[in-house]
Amino acid sequence: MSSPETPLIVAIGNPLLDIQVNPQQGPEYLKKYELKSNDAILAEEKHMPIYDDIVANADVTYVAGGAAQNSARAASYVLPPKSVAYIGSVGDDDLKNTLEKVNESEGVISAYQVQPAPARTGACAVILSGHDRSLCTTLRAAEMFTPSHLSEPQVAKYIADAKFFYIGGFFLTHGVESALEVAKSASSRGKTVVLNLSAPFIPQFFKVQLEELLPHVDILIGNESEAAAYAEAAGMGSAPLTQVATTLAASSKSNASRPRLVIITQGADSTLVASSSASASAGNLKPEDENPKTYPVSKLSDDQIVDTNGAGDMFAGGFLGALALGKSLDECIETGHKLGQLCVGQVGPKLPYPKVSV
Numbered sequence: 583m584s585s586p587e588t589p590l591i592v593a594i595g596n597p598l599l600d601i602q603v604n605p606q607q608g609p610e611y612l613k614k615y616e617l618k619s620n621d622a623i624l625a626e627e628k629h630m631p632i633y634d635d636i637v638a639n640a641d642v643t644y645v646a647g648g649a650a651q652n653s654a655r656a657a658s659y660v661l662p663p664k665s666v667a668y669i670g671s672v673g674d675d676d677l678k679n680t681l682e683k684v685n686e687s688e689g690v691i692s693a694y695q696v697q698p699a700p701a702r703t704g705a706c707a708v709i710l711s712g713h714d715r716s717l718c719t720t721l722r723a724a725e726m727f728t729p730s731h732l733s734e735p736q737v738a739k740y741i742a743d744a745k746f747f748y749i750g751g752f753f754l755t756h757g758v759e760s761a762l763e764v765a766k767s768a769s770s771r772g773k774t775v776v777l778n779l780s781a782p783f784i785p786q787f788f789k790v791q792l793e794e795l796l797p798h799v800d801i802l803i804g805n806e807s808e809a810a811a812y813a814e815a816a817g818m819g820s821a822p823l824t825q826v827a828t829t830l831a832a833s834s835k836s837n838a839s840r841p842r843l844v845i846i847t848q849g850a851d852s853t854l855v856a857s858s859s860a861s862a863s864a865g866n867l868k869p870e871d872e873n874p875k876t877y878p879v880s881k882l883s884d885d886q887i888v889d890t891n892g893a894g895d896m897f898a899g900g901f902l903g904a905l906a907l908g909k910s911l912d913e914c915i916e917t918g919h920k921l922g923q924l925c926v927g928q929v930g931p932k933l934p935y936p937k938v939s940v
């Protein structure tokens with residue numbers, strides 16, 4: 583198994599601290615800042631006061647966030663400590679210290695690029711209402727990431743040694759050059775590259791960056807609204823999800839020796855998995871499977887749901903961790919579903935500790 587020096591997985595994304603407003607006060611803040619109840623956006627000028635506002639006036643909880651960082655912690659949940667290294671850019675501040683501590687306690691190596699003051703670590707206002715979550719992010723130091731960090735000796739070694747690479751689609755708002763560098767080098771060395779679509783606005787407004795990266799992606803993960811946004815942006819209108827999944831799976835690929843998998847989650851509804859070619863190899867659909875294959879999700883009752891922030895990230899991380907353990911596709915999806923469910927039972931993008939067996 584991996585030693586501290588050789589993580590199996592390298593993840594890259596925007597490290598953020600989540601500031602959650604409780605569901606009782608959520609609707610008031612959704613209205614005040616004109617936010618949709620279930621969305622993820624970059625804060626515009628009109629949203630900027632929200633961070634000081636909720637800290638001063640609302641009942642808030644601070645939790646480690648950043649979509650890919652959540653997935654890194656989820657993958658780590660099913661792997662030995664130090665199997666996952668996470669790369670992203672932070673400020674030299676308390677928020678960074680908090681994130682580092684959480685990563686450390688959950689076995690994730692923080693391979694941060696640290697920006698000098700006055701740069702501050704990014705934050706996400708998480709406005710909860712019912713079972714919905716609205717994410718409003720100010721990236722701050724996260725968008726100051728430079729490709730030079732990938733050549734830092736320790737980081738370069740993690741990248742050289744890892745077998746699985748996880749890229750947060752959110753990173754494409756500013757970091758396509760670094761994402762491409764990581765994905766191209768990994769894919770040319772026969773490693774597995776996983777990309778999460780992250781939010782509808784990524785295929786909507788960052789389609790060029792997405793299309794540039796996609797050929798180097800082995801496994802694409804997204805949810806139903808992200809897949810629908812992709813379909814719209816790609817001129818497929820309101821095509822059925824099954825068609826969107828198979829089209830994405832079949833689009834061009836630099837490492838043709840490995841099929842592409844496209845995994846679309848749908849909250850409490852079934853998960854779809856499409857493959858560019860079914861085979862008997864591990865981690866892929868089998869020739870006798872339907873393509874896309876449907877994986878039912880066991881439903882939670884209302885009172886088992888605390889909040890849904892991070893559930894999709896935990897699914898993706900659980901899937902990835904199980905994949906790195908060499909599990910079958912069915913087992914990887916099952917692990918993803920379990921971690922998604924465990925996350926929904928916690929406040930914020932967290933998993934229960936002490937660990938429960940999955």
Ligand code: 26A
Nearest residue numbers: 596598623647648649706717719752892
């Ligand atoms: C660029 N944007 C908007 C973002 C994010 C983000 N992570 C990276 N970049 N906006 C929200 N998040 C994170 O998503 C998690 C839930 O899936 C939040 O920090 C939250 O933990």
